Amino acid sequence: MQRLGKLIYPAQCLTCDEMIEVTRGLCPTCWSDTPFIVDHPCEACGRPLIGEAQEGDLCDDCRAHPRVWDRGRAVMLYSGNARSIVLRFKHGDRTDLAYSAGVWLANAAAPLIVPEMVIAPVPLHWFRLLRRRYNQAALLAARVAKIHKLTYVPGLLKRPSATRTLDGMTAEQRRETVAGSIRLTEKRAVKVQGKRVLLIDDVMTTGATLTQCAQACLDAGAQGVDVAVLARVDREG
Ligand SMILES: [Zn+2]
Ligand SMILES: [Zn+2]
Structure with a gap:
């Protein structure tokens, strides 16, 4: 049928x-x-390198400011139709896009995969989760874990609800308050100790959130962290 x-x-x-x-x-x-990234991505952030590039090369940004994680991959640049895909996925309730986007992401992340790797999504800011019903990074991470048959830990990196009100804070203060709250509890730390972690997000801009998440995993005893994102914002592009 x-x-x-x-x-x-x-x-x-x-x-x-x-x-x-x-x-x-x-x-x-x-x-x-759709600007899929095919050749010579930066080994750390996944953006395409311009000119002659060798495997393992880094972009200028990653060379100047080494990442706390080891390797990174992105499916596409955040422009053209990629923008439309991400925005529909993020704000348009098009959760069905996670199926195909998850396959693309699993392919892009394939060089990073090692046995017993733990897959976890970047958590949604709590004030965004209030407005949206789903975390798009978690939908992608679940697909990648399923395709590569790896352990998926959706709640590895939880952002606790705000313990104090953010009213009266500047945007910068709010960001710091929320950013500083990514920690792994002891119970969750056990899941990453001695293991490599693959962090999944939908979009990487500067990589600040991924840095906090990767650092939290390393502080908890992870052996190493890699990252994979659906779209990479390329400021030069
Ligand atoms: Zn880079
Ligand atoms: Zn079409």
């Missing part, structure tokens, strides 16, 4: 109305407008 259904109803492109032959894919136009 399922095969028959596929024959009768063509699938729709993930980001436009175009009908396509494969389910959960992009039409050729949307595909070519």
